[in-house]
Amino acid sequence: MSEMAKTLVFTGEKQIELREYPIPEVSDDKVLVKVDACAICTWEQRVYTGVKKVDFPFIGGHEMVGRIVDMGKNVDQRQWKIGDFVAVGVTLPCKNCYQCKSGNEQNCENFDHSKQQEGLPEKGMGGMSSHLLVSTDTLFHIDNVTPEEATITEPLSCVLHSVETAEIELGDTVVVIGCGIMGLLHTILAAKKGACVIVSDTNEERTALALELGASYAVNPAKEDLEQRVKEITGGIKAQVVFDTTPISKVAEDAVKAVANNGRLVLYSSFYPDTPISISPDWLHKSAAKLLGTANSNIVDFTKATRLLSQGIVDVKPFVSEVYELEDYQKAFESAIQGDKFRVVIKF
Ligand SMILES: [Zn+2]
Numbered sequence: 206m207s208e209m210a211k212t213l214v215f216t217g218e219k220q221i222e223l224r225e226y227p228i229p230e231v232s233d234d235k236v237l238v239k240v241d242a243c244a245i246c247t248w249e250q251r252v253y254t255g256v257k258k259v260d261f262p263f264i265g266g267h268e269m270v271g272r273i274v275d276m277g278k279n280v281d282q283r284q285w286k287i288g289d290f291v292a293v294g295v296t297l298p299c300k301n302c303y304q305c306k307s308g309n310e311q312n313c314e315n316f317d318h319s320k321q322q323e324g325l326p327e328k329g330m331g332g333m334s335s336h337l338l339v340s341t342d343t344l345f346h347i348d349n350v351t352p353e354e355a356t357i358t359e360p361l362s363c364v365l366h367s368v369e370t371a372e373i374e375l376g377d378t379v380v381v382i383g384c385g386i387m388g389l390l391h392t393i394l395a396a397k398k399g400a401c402v403i404v405s406d407t408n409e410e411r412t413a414l415a416l417e418l419g420a421s422y423a424v425n426p427a428k429e430d431l432e433q434r435v436k437e438i439t440g441g442i443k444a445q446v447v448f449d450t451t452p453i454s455k456v457a458e459d460a461v462k463a464v465a466n467n468g469r470l471v472l473y474s475s476f477y478p479d480t481p482i483s484i485s486p487d488w489l490h491k492s493a494a495k496l497l498g499t500a501n502s503n504i505v506d507f508t509k510a511t512r513l514l515s516q517g518i519v520d521v522k523p524f525v526s527e528v529y530e531l532e533d534y535q536k537a538f539e540s541a542i543q544g545d546k547f548r549v550v551i552k553f
């Protein structure tokens with residue numbers, strides 16, 4: 206019997222099955238990627254725990270990297286060859302709507318997590334599979350990092366998009382609320398943009414790591430008032446940029462208080478539950494502040510994220526918390542949902 210491909214299929218709440226499927230044959234315009242590793246994002250954790258509803262069966266995984274093992278005859282051989290190490294991304298936007306056509310694939314009108322990916326036995330983003338049939342516009346060269354580290358490309362690309370949205374300038378004060386992986390990646394990039402970074406989290410182990418990674422100040426909001434501390438540090442001006450990386454509406458509401466006149470508040474996380482917040486329209490009017498959202502990333506962000514990693518500009522080693530073999534997928538998910546890890550990675 207010929208070798209089979211393997212995939213992890215969500216079949217119900219807290220139910221995952223390891224299934225086999227035939228290794229897809231390359232068509233003329235596609236390449237076959239053998240996946241080395243895929244990280245378990247918060248999104249997959251929410252599908253696993255039932256917080257995020259999807260139609261089962263469903264294949265998760267959108268933080269995956271691998272090697273090109275086969276190529277169709279029409280694939281551009283000047284750019285791609287068998288053996289290339291690649292991050293796979295941007296498989297979800299439709300590439301046809303107004304947002305996609307105007308360079309904003311990250312806000313695609315038809316963004317679909319439940320698309321059927323070619324060659325896979327079930328619908329879904331598909332990254333938790335050993336073999337993917339993809340077109341090269343979803344591939345990004347990456348090198349000088351391990352597959353486990355390379356899985357951070359997708360989260361880094363989203364943070365890069367967020368940080369570019371905030372238009373940080375040299376000498377700005379930036380507040381990053383939440384020191385999970387997303388908050389810490391914001392901290393690293395904001396510091397590299399020349400900002401003085403203030404992080405806020407009740408977990409002092411994590412704020413200590415933030416200080417190592419480039420933050421200048423750490424605030425514990427359970428012990429001190431964030432707005433007050435930001436005022437003290439900035440001589441009353443407050444922050445030019447505030448990133449909220451938490452999923453909590455109340456935190457977003459309070460985050461506004463740390464924003465300087467002409468400052469920007471960027472809401473990075475999705476919100477669970479999505480409780481409305483209240484903001485003073487007169488403050489917004491007088492301060493000329495900007496309230497911004499950001500979600501996902503586009504081809505440009507992916508390209509730049511792979512450069513940040515390949516050139517050693519951003520070191521993501523601290524974020525690979527655990528690595529599991531494919532057979533131990535159940536353990537991997539159970540560990541990931543404890544919430545005390547940055548990224549749990551599954552090897553394929
Ligand atoms: Zn993700």
Ligand SMILES: [Zn+2]
Nearest residue numbers: 299302305313
């Ligand atoms: Zn689109």
